[in-house]
Amino acid sequence: MKGTPVTIKDIAKALNISISTVSRALRGMPEIHESTRTAVIKLAEELDYQPNQLAKNLAKSRTKTIGVIVPNLSYYFFSAALNSIEEAAMQAGYSVMVCQSNESYLREVTNIQNLLRGQVEGFIISLARDTNDYSHIHKLMRKEVPLVLFDRYADEIEATKVIVNNKEAAFKATEHLLENGCKKIGFLAGPPNLLISTQRLMGYKEALEKHGIAFSNTNVFHTDFTQDNTVIKTLEMMSTLNPDGIVAVSDRIAFSAMFALKQKGLRIPEDVAVVSFNNEPICTLLSPTLSSVSQPVQEMGTEVVRLLLRQIENEHKLPVETKILETNLIVRESSARK
Amino acid sequence: MKGTPVTIKDIAKALNISISTVSRALRGMPEIHESTRTAVIKLAEELDYQPNQLAKNLAKSRTKTIGVIVPNLSYYFFSAALNSIEEAAMQAGYSVMVCQSNESYLREVTNIQNLLRGQVEGFIISLARDTNDYSHIHKLMRKEVPLVLFDRYADEIEATKVIVNNKEAAFKATEHLLENGCKKIGFLAGPPNLLISTQRLMGYKEALEKHGIAFSNTNVFHTDFTQDNTVIKTLEMMSTLNPDGIVAVSDRIAFSAMFALKQKGLRIPEDVAVVSFNNEPICTLLSPTLSSVSQPVQEMGTEVVRLLLRQIENEHKLPVETKILETNLIVRESSARK
DNA sequence: GTGAAAGCGCTAACAT
DNA sequence: ATGTTAGCGCTTTCAC
Numbered sequence: 001m002k003g004t005p006v007t008i009k010d011i012a013k014a015l016n017i018s019i020s021t022v023s024r025a026l027r028g029m030p031e032i033h034e035s036t037r038t039a040v041i042k043l044a045e046e047l048d049y050q051p052n053q054l055a056k057n058l059a060k061s062r063t064k065t066i067g068v069i070v071p072n073l074s075y076y077f078f079s080a081a082l083n084s085i086e087e088a089a090m091q092a093g094y095s096v097m098v099c100q101s102n103e104s105y106l107r108e109v110t111n112i113q114n115l116l117r118g119q120v121e122g123f124i125i126s127l128a129r130d131t132n133d134y135s136h137i138h139k140l141m142r143k144e145v146p147l148v149l150f151d152r153y154a155d156e157i158e159a160t161k162v163i164v165n166n167k168e169a170a171f172k173a174t175e176h177l178l179e180n181g182c183k184k185i186g187f188l189a190g191p192p193n194l195l196i197s198t199q200r201l202m203g204y205k206e207a208l209e210k211h212g213i214a215f216s217n218t219n220v221f222h223t224d225f226t227q228d229n230t231v232i233k234t235l236e237m238m239s240t241l242n243p244d245g246i247v248a249v250s251d252r253i254a255f256s257a258m259f260a261l262k263q264k265g266l267r268i269p270e271d272v273a274v275v276s277f278n279n280e281p282i283c284t285l286l287s288p289t290l291s292s293v294s295q296p297v298q299e300m301g302t303e304v305v306r307l308l309l310r311q312i313e314n315e316h317k318l319p320v321e322t323k324i325l326e327t328n329l330i331v332r333e334s335s336a337r338k
Numbered sequence: 339m340k341g342t343p344v345t346i347k348d349i350a351k352a353l354n355i356s357i358s359t360v361s362r363a364l365r366g367m368p369e370i371h372e373s374t375r376t377a378v379i380k381l382a383e384e385l386d387y388q389p390n391q392l393a394k395n396l397a398k399s400r401t402k403t404i405g406v407i408v409p410n411l412s413y414y415f416f417s418a419a420l421n422s423i424e425e426a427a428m429q430a431g432y433s434v435m436v437c438q439s440n441e442s443y444l445r446e447v448t449n450i451q452n453l454l455r456g457q458v459e460g461f462i463i464s465l466a467r468d469t470n471d472y473s474h475i476h477k478l479m480r481k482e483v484p485l486v487l488f489d490r491y492a493d494e495i496e497a498t499k500v501i502v503n504n505k506e507a508a509f510k511a512t513e514h515l516l517e518n519g520c521k522k523i524g525f526l527a528g529p530p531n532l533l534i535s536t537q538r539l540m541g542y543k544e545a546l547e548k549h550g551i552a553f554s555n556t557n558v559f560h561t562d563f564t565q566d567n568t569v570i571k572t573l574e575m576m577s578t579l580n581p582d583g584i585v586a587v588s589d590r591i592a593f594s595a596m597f598a599l600k601q602k603g604l605r606i607p608e609d610v611a612v613v614s615f616n617n618e619p620i621c622t623l624l625s626p627t628l629s630s631v632s633q634p635v636q637e638m639g640t641e642v643v644r645l646l647l648r649q650i651e652n653e654h655k656l657p658v659e660t661k662i663l664e665t666n667l668i669v670r671e672s673s674a675r676k
Numbered sequence: 677g678t679g680a681a682a683g684c685g686c687t688a689a690c691a692t
Numbered sequence: 693a694t695g696t697t698a699g700c701g702c703t704t705t706c707a708c
Contacts, residue, residue, distance in 0.1 A: 007701060018679045023703065033677055053457050054401065055701030058392045058684050065456070074417035082411065083438060090448075095456050098436050100421060110428075117391050118403070118433050227619060259623040281565060285597040287625070345685055356695045361687065371693055393685030396700050 006047045015039055026051070057119075065095045066308060067115035068124045071103045071152065075252065076280040077297060078126065081150070084301025085124060092309055094121075103129035103225070109136045122146030122312045124304050127154060129225060132193050146311035150304045154195055160311070162304045162323045166196050169293045169327040170203025173275045174247050176291070176329060178211045180337040182245030182273055185213075186237045187220045188230065188257055190249050197222075197249050200277065204247050219243070223253055230256035238264055245335075248276040251283060251292055258286070258334070274334040288333030296325045344387045353377055364389070395457075403433045404646060405453035406462045409441045409490065413590065414618040415635060416464065419488070422639025423462060430647055432459075441467040441563070447474045460484030460646045465492060467563060470531050484649035488642045489633075492533055498649070500642045500661045504534050507631045507665040508541025511613045512585050514629070514667060516549045518675040520583030520611055523551075524575045525558045526568065526595055528587050535560075535587050538615065542585050557581070561591055568594035576602055583673075586614035589621060589630055596624070596672070612672040626671030634663045 008026065012019040017036065025032045025040035026049075043049075057063050066089055070078040082098060089096045097120055099111035108128045115123070122145060125137070137157050140147055149161040177185055187204050190197035205215040219241055221233040234257040237243060248254035254276035258268060266272050268288050279294035303323055311318050346364065350357040355374065363370045363378035364387075381387075395401050404427055408416040420436060427434045435458055437449035446466045453461070460483060463475070475495050478485055487499040515523055525542050528535035543553040557579055559571040572595040575581060586592035592614035596606060604610050606626050617632035641661055649656050 005701095009701075019702080020680080020704080021678055023701095024678085027703090031677055036677080050455060052396075052701050053455050054392060054396045054399070055684090056703080058390075058396050058686090059701075059703040061392070061684065063392065072417070073411040073420065074414050076412050079410070079412035079417065079438075083440065086437065090452065095435060095452060096437075097433060099434075100417075100424065102421065114428065114433060117388065119391050227623065255620060255623045259625070262625050282593060282620070285565065285593045287597070287600050343685095347685075357685090358687080358696080359694055361685095362694085365687090369693055374693080390685050393700090394687075396702090397685075397687040399700060 005052070006044075006049045007052065008049075011040060011043055011047065011049060014043060063119040063121055064093060065097055065118070065120045066122050066124060066305075066312075067112075067118070067120035068096055068098045069101055069108060069111050069115070070098070070126045071101050071128050073098070073100055075250075075278075076282075077151070077278050077295065080297040081126075081301045081304075084298045085305055088302045088305035092305070094305075094309070101128040101131075105130040105133065112136055112140065116145070122148075122308045124148050124150065124308055126150050127152040129191055129194060144317060146308055148304050148308045148311075150300055152194065152196060158320055160307050160318075160321045160323075162300050162307065162325065163196075164295050164300075164325050164327050166199035167203040167206070169277065169295075169329070170200035170247065171207045172203075172327075172329045173277075173291075173293055174204045174207035175211070176331065177245040177247065177273050177275060177335060178207060178213075180245075180269075180273055180335055182243075182337070183213070184241060184243045185219070185245040185247060186241050186243035188233065188237070188246060188248040188253050189220055189222045190225060190253070192222055200247075200249050223249075223256075225250070225252065227252075227256045231260045234260035235264070238266075243272060245273040246275075248274065251276045251278045251280045251290065254290055254292070254334075255286070258290070268334050269337045273337055275329075279330055283330075283332065286334075291332045291335040292330055294328045294330050296327070299325055343390070344382075344385045345390070346387075349378060349381050349385065349387060352381060401457045401459055402431060403435055403456070403458045404460050404462060404643075404650075405450075405456070405458035406434055406436045407439055407446060407449050407453070408436070408464045409439050409466050411436070411438055413588075413616075414620075415489070415616050415633065418635040419464075419639045419642075422636045423643055426640045426643035430643070432643075432647070439466040439469075443468040443471065450474055450478065454483070460486075460650045462486050462488065462642050462646055464488050465490040467529055467532060482655060484646055486642050486646045486649070488638055490532065490534060496658055498645050498656075498659045498661075500638050500645065500663065501534075502633050502638075502663050502665050504537035505541035505544070507615065507633075507667070508538035508585065509545045510541075510665075510667045511615075511629075511631055512542045512545035513549070514669065515583040515585065515611050515613060515673060516545060516551075518583075518607070518611055518673055520581075520675070521551075522579060522581045523557070523583040523585060524579050524581035526571065526575070526584060526586040526591050527558055527560045528563055528591070530560055538585075538587050561587075561594075563588070563590065565590075565594045569598045572598035573602070576604075581610060583611040584613075586612065589614045589616040589618045589628065592628055592630070592672075593624070596628070606672050607675045611675055613667070617668055621668075621670065624672075629670045629673040630668055632666045632668050634665070637663055 008022040012022045025037045073079045101108035153161045223230040223233050275291040277293045279292040283290040346360040350360045363375045411417045439446035491499045561568040561571045613629040615631045617630040621628040
């Protein structure tokens with residue numbers, strides 16, 4: 001389609017020098033004479049020479065590309081993280097190939113395969129909701145492909161990861177509700193296999209116990225993250241538990257829960273206080289505005305890239321590392337009962 | 339990092355045949371003898387042979403990769419579109435490299451440069467909010483790089499595009515408000531240079547005129563898509579126009595507007611009816627639920643990929659094409675005054 | 677400081 | 693049906 005892709009060969013011919021000299025000049029190698037270098041660079045610009053990355057990559061057997069797989073970019077958390085990942089990667093001269101697993105295990109597996117044959121040098125992965133089997137990840141690790149997990153990980157996977165202190169965050173959130181006078185707090189969880197969900201559940205449990213309230217599994221309702229299912233689970237919770245407070249494992253879940261509460265004619269926070277996770281920008285626009293635990297998305301992105309590039313650019317296998325970042329509870333109207 | 343990348347050479351040597359035979363066998367060329375083919379494939383699997391895409395690409399000078407640049411993946415519209423783009427591309431054996439311009443002109447330009455050197459074979463672009471200058475796009479077109487614009491385009495760019503009938507959609511939305519008894523309808527627009535915004539404005543204008551209401555520029559307020567700015571503009575609109583209906587150019591803008599209205603103690607839709615564009619899933623969870631124009635995102639994604647691949651896979655330059663898809667107004671509580 | 681030549685892993689004529 | 697030979701565009705020894 002293009003007109004005439006200019007190559008170093010063309011430049012060499014035009015200047016009557018060898019292609020290796022051109023190559024060296026273009027890459028700024030010190031041994032090249034000043035005059036030839038300037039001549040080469042000048043001509044290259046005139047001809048609008050674009051190095052063929054493919055050839056470069058093949059010659060150096062490097063692609064300078066990393067693969068990113070996230071559940072869904074329509075979640076604010078992931079698109080924000082991707083933003084920061086892209087930025088950090090670009091700064092380091094890497095490109096990013098992103099795939100969405102769409103919360104599907106199968107798609108996660110095919111994504112990995114595709115990216116692998118696309119010759120990415122490493123992976124940044126946040127596991128899909130439906131991923132219970134980790135053989136695809138383990139296979140990656142056996143091949144010693146550089147890998148960093150973030151946010152959605154699994155204990156069975158001994159890989160480097162960047163996560164937040166989910167338990168502590170949920171503890172803070174739950175305690176906040178307790179301190180605001182809630183006595184019966186329900187927990188809207190995600191799928192039972194999702195670690196971030198169960199960890200947050202642990203924090204919830206600990207907060208209750210610290211405040212002398214017995215934890216009961218019947219107060220925990222597992223959603224699959226979809227709107228409809230969450231509404232159903234919330235209504236179930238209303239009829240069986242009738243809580244005066246809800247900790248939701250994500251903002252999206254809280255949105256649906258608040259919708260269900262309003263449908264039932266319940267006031268937030270007077271009848272039911274709500275707090276959740278992710279601090280999506282829209283939290284400030286809801287009525288009532290939604291209290292939420294904010295995660296250091298930007299820092300997570302930067303950190304994830306840093307840890308991945310360390311692996312990629314190191315000769316030998318690096319020890320597994322777990323970076324835990326801190327969260328921050330943002331209190332808004334949905335939980336302000338005092 | 340990996341142990342030993344197996345190549346066709348290794349397979350050839352082990353089987354005592356030539357590498358071209360291996361290559362042909364692996365690619366299922368018909369002229370290869372059944373027995374040798376099976377032997378090759380068997381050994382390839384045993385050795386877990388992975389073709390080096392880089393070498394393949396260089397040899398065929400094709401990357402089978404397309405570049406996608408969108409303003410921001412945290413907008414539902416774009417992440418949904420990306421989903422469908424990814425899917426369609428994958429089906430056709432292509433990979434996708436995505437970049438977010440973050441609504442910034444500069445980032446859009448660097449994104450194009452990066453993707454270009456990443457050797458993408460074509461571009462799918464939705465312009466950034468801040469893009470007023472189109473020289474980077476024109477440069478692409480001069481190089482005859484396959485390109486399809488979608489959603490956010492510009493009249494000055496004579497490229498193939500996939501869009502919706504924005505004017506008509508806005509006409510429907512505005513007329514809907516009029517039919518619901520609104521007399522003073524304000525328009526919350528995006529930046530004046532954004533075509534989708536001005537087109538929707540046209541539809542708004544036509545609907546007013548059809549119903550015998552004079553259009554006035556003072557009823558149009560331009561936002562920059564940020565929450566804060568939109569709240570400010572809405573408040574301005576309230577004090578200068580005091581409308582009984584608002585057409586917002588996107589759901590995100592409507593969210594902020596509704597927030598501002600509620601702050602002012604106004605009821606939706608009784609005092610002010612609201613309708614917007616994009617039909618984000620969260621529209622059904624707001625109170626009141628938000629009436630919105632839904633766009634055929636999925637179809638747009640498929641179509642965009644189809645048009646791009648046609649360009650990529652065609653020898654000669656194809657004529658510019660504009661595909662206009664239809665929208666659908668979804669009426670919900672925010673505009674139901676009757 | 678520059679050039680010649682080999683090679684990255686694969687495909688694609690052109691032979692046989 | 694299979695092998696031989698050139699590349700693809702670049703990097704990188706190894707000479708000079």
